[in-house]
Structure formats: structure tokens, C-alpha cells
Amino acid sequence: MQQSDYSYYHWHESTWRQLWSAPAGLPHALLLTGPEGIGKSAFAKALAARLLCESPNGNTACGACPSCRWLAGGNHPDFRHVVSEADAESGEEAEDAERKKASRQIRIDQIRDLEGFVFVGGHRQGARVVVVEPAEAMNIAAENSLLKILEEPPANVYFILISSQWRRLLPTIRSRCRMLKLGRPTAAQASAWLSKSGVAEATDLLALMGGAPLLALRESERGRGGALATLLKSLAEPGTDALALAARWEPLLQGKNDGALTMENLVGVVQKWIFDLGLIKQAGRARFLVGKSAGPAADLVKNASAAGLIRCYNETIKMRALASHPLNPRLYLEDMAERYLRALAGGRA
Numbered sequence: 001m002q003q004s005d006y007s008y009y010h011w012h013e014s015t016w017r018q019l020w021s022a023p024a025g026l027p028h029a030l031l032l033t034g035p036e037g038i039g040k041s042a043f044a045k046a047l048a049a050r051l052l053c054e055s056p057n058g059n060t061a062c063g064a065c066p067s068c069r070w071l072a073g074g075n076h077p078d079f080r081h082v083v084s085e086a087d088a089e090s091g092e093e094a095e096d097a098e099r100k101k102a103s104r105q106i107r108i109d110q111i112r113d114l115e116g117f118v119f120v121g122g123h124r125q126g127a128r129v130v131v132v133e134p135a136e137a138m139n140i141a142a143e144n145s146l147l148k149i150l151e152e153p154p155a156n157v158y159f160i161l162i163s164s165q166w167r168r169l170l171p172t173i174r175s176r177c178r179m180l181k182l183g184r185p186t187a188a189q190a191s192a193w194l195s196k197s198g199v200a201e202a203t204d205l206l207a208l209m210g211g212a213p214l215l216a217l218r219e220s221e222r223g224r225g226g227a228l229a230t231l232l233k234s235l236a237e238p239g240t241d242a243l244a245l246a247a248r249w250e251p252l253l254q255g256k257n258d259g260a261l262t263m264e265n266l267v268g269v270v271q272k273w274i275f276d277l278g279l280i281k282q283a284g285r286a287r288f289l290v291g292k293s294a295g296p297a298a299d300l301v302k303n304a305s306a307a308g309l310i311r312c313y314n315e316t317i318k319m320r321a322l323a324s325h326p327l328n329p330r331l332y333l334e335d336m337a338e339r340y341l342r343a344l345a346g347g348r349a
Contacts, residue, residue, distance in 0.1 A: 006049035009039040011185035027178040029159040034182035036164040037212030077123035108141040135161035136168040223259035236296035242338035278309035312343035
């Protein structure tokens with residue numbers, strides 16, 4: 001492990017300093033919150049490395065002691081990283097069918113397995129660290145099991161919960177953690193970082209990803225830039241036929257590789273687009289759409305009503321809840337296309 005490994009992103013420097021300078025010290029349970037794709041996982045890993053390091057350089061891990069080397073090798077005896085079965089397999093070579101069967105929940109048996117780790121002495125006589133990611137993936141039984149551990153935590157045991165949807169956690173879980181909100185980088189910071197990472201059209205992709213640079217990088221590496229550009233063009237030039245518009249969307253979901261969009265991806269982009277149409281209509285500005293997308297979006301709202309766009313946006317929120325398992329994908333797309341075109345026409349059928 002080199003010292004650069006397990007390091008947080010530079011846009012979280014001030015948050016890192018504030019955390020370590022708190023007079024009360026680190027809490028036994030920390031809840032890291034913030035939007036997806038801003039570096040919460042990196043922050044948590046850097047924190048775990050520092051807590052486990054045997055020869056820290058101030059507030060950072062040394063990267064050279066036995067503890068740091070074990071952590072880098074993924075076999076530190078005093079560290080546990082709890083993720084869902086699906087997330088565990090995503091980092092391994094697995095067939096698509098196996099990935100689809102994998103649970104996206106963190107289950108109670110995974111939390112119960114921590115009891116021996118937490119309540120029995122550590123191997124290195126130092127800190128023990130548990131990272132739960134994402135915390136909102138715990139089912140209710142797993143949350144209640146974790147709650148029992150958090151109620152009477154042993155000394156030198158630290159829990160780091162990572163969540164992009166912290167409101168889904170039990171209030172009792174949240175009350176036993178110190179919440180630390182990690183912010184997005186500025187647009188300039190994120191764009192500069194993406195440019196160094198070799199992402200083409202970094203600014204446009206970054207805006208579409210809500211200012212989250214790691215999401216923008218991930219979508220680029222998966223080859224989804226082309227599919228996203230095609231989707232945006234279809235929204236900017238939708239025509240008047242809902243069936244035809246849905247037919248333009250369907251091929252974007254049928255790719256054999258990572259370049260294809262998931263239904264959740266597609267609905268999420270449509271939702272952001274409609275949100276910005278409503279924002280342009282009422283305030284003359286956009287949040288997610290910049291560059292080449294901003295002009296066509298502004299033209300579309302001329303005939304639309306603010307009430308119709310808001311209604312359409314609220315409808316897509318409900319539809320997004322079904323995006324992972326629509327009964328009939330084609331009918332699902334046609335329904336969404338019809339609602340979108342109706343909103344553009346001023347809410348008229």
C-alpha cells in the first residue's frame with residue numbers, strides 16, 4: 001500500500017481536517033452522507049486506514065506499517081467491509097445471470113456475523129473498524145441487529161456507515177451516529193478532475209450526473225456516453241408520436257455490454273430533463289442541462305405549462321419506483337413517452 005492509496009479526494013480536505021480537530025474526538029459511529037458519486041467511499045476507506053495505521057503521519061495513514069499493508073491486501077483481521085451480495089459480486093468476475101440473482105440487500109446474518117468481531121478482542125490490540133456500504137441497503141432486521149450493537153459499543157470499535165439516502169435509515173440508527181455530510185466539489189474542481197481522468201466532454205456529462213464526478217467517470221468508462229447523448233437528443237427532438245418516441249428509447253436498453261442503459265438510468269435522465277424544463281419555465285435556468293442540451297430544452301418549454309411539467313415530474317417519480325422491474329418494458333416506455341409529450345403540449349391530451 002502506497003501512501004496515495006486510501007486517500008480522500010481533495011475537495012473533502014476541509015471536512016477531513018474538521019473531523020480530526022473536533023475536541024470530542026472521533027465518535028464510535030459515523031454516518032457519512034451526501035450524493036452518490038462524490039467520494040464517500042474513498043473518505044471512509046481513508047478514515048479506516050488512519051484508524052488502523054500503527055505509525056500514522058498526523059491525520060493520514062503511513063502506508064508502510066504491517067496494518068496498512070494488510071489493509072491494502074484486503075486481509076486486515078481488524079477490518080470488516082459489509083456490502084450487499086450484488087455489490088460484492090460486481091467487483092468479481094461473475095456471469096450476468098448470477099449478478100441478477102444476487103440480493104441488493106444487506107441481510108441480518110451479515111450483521112450478526114459482526115458480533116464475534118466486535119465483542120471479542122482485536123488481533124493487533126488497536127482499533128477495529130466496520131464499514132457498512134450502502135447503509136440504506138440493510139433490511140429492517142439487519143438494522144435492528146446493528147442497533148443492538150451500537151447501543152453498547154466496545155471501546156476502540158468504530159462503525160462507518162455510508163449512505164446516499166440516509167433518510168431511509170431507522171431514526172434510532174441515525175440517533176446513535178454522528179452525521180457527517182460530504183459535499184459535492186465545485187464545478188471547476190470536478191471538471192478539472194474529470195479532464196485529468198481523460199473523460200471527453202466532461203462538463204456536459206458532469207452536469208447530467210448532478211455534479212458528481214465519480215458518476216460521470218463511471219458512465220464514461222462503461223461507454224454509456226453515446227447512449228446518453230442519444231437519449232438527450234430524443235428528449236430535445238421528441239416529435240409528437242409517443243409510440244415512435246418509445247421505439248427510439250428501447251434500443252438503448254438492449255445492448256449486450258456495459259454501454260447499454262438500465263431502465264433506472266433512462267428514467268433518471270428523463271426525470272432530470274423534465275425537472276430542468278420546469279425550472280427553465282419558472283426561473284429561466286437549468287440545473288442538470290448545460291452546453292448543447294440547454295438551448296433545445298429552452299425551446300421546448302414555450303408551449304408547456306409549469307403545472308403540466310410539475311405534474312409530469314411527479315409522475316416520473318412514481319414510475320421510477322417501478323423501473324427495476326416493469327411488468328412490460330415496452331408499455332412502460334410508451335406510458336412515459338405519452339406523459340412527457342402531453343406535458344410539452346401544455347398538459348392537454
